[in-house]
Amino acid sequence: MRVPVTASRATTRVLRTPGGLSVRFDARAFTVVVVLLLAAAVAGVVLIGTGDFPVPAADVLRTLAGHGTAGQEFIVGQLRLPRVLVGLLVGASLGLGGALFQSVSRNPLGSPDVLGLGQGATAGALVVIVLFSGSAAQVTLGALVGGLVTGASIYLLAWKRGVHGYRLVLVGIGVSATVTAVNGYLITKADFVDATRAIVWMTGSLDGRDWDQVGPLSALCAVLVPLVLVNARALRMTEMGDDAAAALGVPVERVRLLLTGAAVLLTAAATAAAGPVGFVALTAPQLARRLTRSPGPNLVASMCMGATLLVTADWAAQRVFGADRLPVGVVTGILGGAYLLWLLVAERRAGRT
Numbered sequence: 001m002r003v004p005v006t007a008s009r010a011t012t013r014v015l016r017t018p019g020g021l022s023v024r025f026d027a028r029a030f031t032v033v034v035v036l037l038l039a040a041a042v043a044g045v046v047l048i049g050t051g052d053f054p055v056p057a058a059d060v061l062r063t064l065a066g067h068g069t070a071g072q073e074f075i076v077g078q079l080r081l082p083r084v085l086v087g088l089l090v091g092a093s094l095g096l097g098g099a100l101f102q103s104v105s106r107n108p109l110g111s112p113d114v115l116g117l118g119q120g121a122t123a124g125a126l127v128v129i130v131l132f133s134g135s136a137a138q139v140t141l142g143a144l145v146g147g148l149v150t151g152a153s154i155y156l157l158a159w160k161r162g163v164h165g166y167r168l169v170l171v172g173i174g175v176s177a178t179v180t181a182v183n184g185y186l187i188t189k190a191d192f193v194d195a196t197r198a199i200v201w202m203t204g205s206l207d208g209r210d211w212d213q214v215g216p217l218s219a220l221c222a223v224l225v226p227l228v229l230v231n232a233r234a235l236r237m238t239e240m241g242d243d244a245a246a247a248l249g250v251p252v253e254r255v256r257l258l259l260t261g262a263a264v265l266l267t268a269a270a271t272a273a274a275g276p277v278g279f280v281a282l283t284a285p286q287l288a289r290r291l292t293r294s295p296g297p298n299l300v301a302s303m304c305m306g307a308t309l310l311v312t313a314d315w316a317a318q319r320v321f322g323a324d325r326l327p328v329g330v331v332t333g334i335l336g337g338a339y340l341l342w343l344l345v346a347e348r349r350a351g352r353t
Contacts, residue, residue, distance in 0.1 A: 036304035095306020098281030116176025120150020147268025204329020279336020
C-alpha cells in the first residue's frame with residue numbers, strides 16, 4: 001500500500017554542509033520519530049509503575065536515577081525494568097523486521113506473521129518442550145533455531161532467478177500452514193504438563209522476563225540495526241524495481257539476501273525472547289508510514305512504532321481487563337487481527353487483491 005511521493009515533499013528539506021555534502025531531511029518523519037520515542041518512554045515509565053505494588057511515575061524516575069528506596073530499587077530495577085526493556089527491544093525488532101519484509105516483498109501483507117516465521121519459531125520451541133522437556137534457555141534457543149530454519153526455507157523455496165514479492169508471500173503462507181499443522185501435532189503428542197507449558201508460551205508474553213533476555217537482544221540489535229540502516233538507501237531503490245535499482249548500481253540480490261537475513265534474525269530473536277507476539281510486525285510499519293506520509297520503508301519510524309505498540313499493549317493487558325490479566329500476545333492478536341481484516345478490505349477495494 002503506497003502513499004503518493006508528493007505527500008512528504010512539503011516537509012522534506014535538503015541540508016548542505018560547508019564541505020559540500022547534502023543531506024535530505026524530512027521534518028515530518030523526524031517529528032513522528034521523536035513523538036514515538038517520547039510515547040515509548042512515557043509508556044515504559046507507566047508500565048514500570050504498574051503492578052500489585054504501584055509506584056508513582058516520579059518515584060520511578062527517581063529510582064532509575066539511583067535515588068530510590070531499597071524496596072523501590074528491587075521492584076523497579078530487578079522485577080519490572082527488565083520486562084519493559086525486553087518489551088521495547090522485542091517491539092522494535094518486530095517493527096523493523098516487518099518493515100524489511102514488507103519492503104522486500106513490496107506487499108503490505110509481507111510480514112513475519114503472514115510468512116510463518118512466528119510459527120517456525122513456535123515449532124522449534126515446541127520440539128524442545130514436548131520432545132525434550134527442555135529448560136527455559138533451551139526453549140529460547142529452540143525458538144531461535146526454528147525461526148532461522150523457517151526463514152531460510154521460505155527464501156530457498158521462493159528463489160527462482162531471484163526472489164519476488166508475491167512469490168515470497170505465497171510460499172510463506174504455504175510454509176506457515178504446514179508448520180502450523182506440525183505444531184498442532186506436537187501439542188497432541190505432549191503430556192498435560194508440557195502441553196500446558198507450550199500453550200502458555202505460544203500466547204506470547206513478557207511475564208517473568210529478566211536481564212538474561214535483555215543482554216542478547218541488545219547485542220543483536222546493536223549489530224543488526226546499524227547494518228540495516230546503512231543499506232536503507234539501497235533498499236529504497238529496490239522498491240522502484242530490480243531493473244531500475246540495478247541500473248543505479250545496486251547489487252539487488254545481495255542487498256535483498258542481506259536484509260532478509262537481518263529481518264529473519266530480528267524476528268526469530270524477538271519470538272525467542274517473548275514468544276510469538278502477533279501482528280506487531282504487520283501493523284507497526286503501516287502505521288508508521290501513515291503517520292510520516294513518507295515513501296520508502298520508514299525503518300526508524302517502524303522501530304519506534306513497534307516499541308510503543310508493544311509496551312502500550314502490555315500495559316493494557318495488565319490494567320484494562322481488571323483482575324483478569326492477559327498475555328500481551330492476546331491483546332496484539334485481537335487488535336492486529338482487526339487491522340488485518342481492514343487492510344484486506346482496503347486492498348480489495350483498491351483492486352490489489
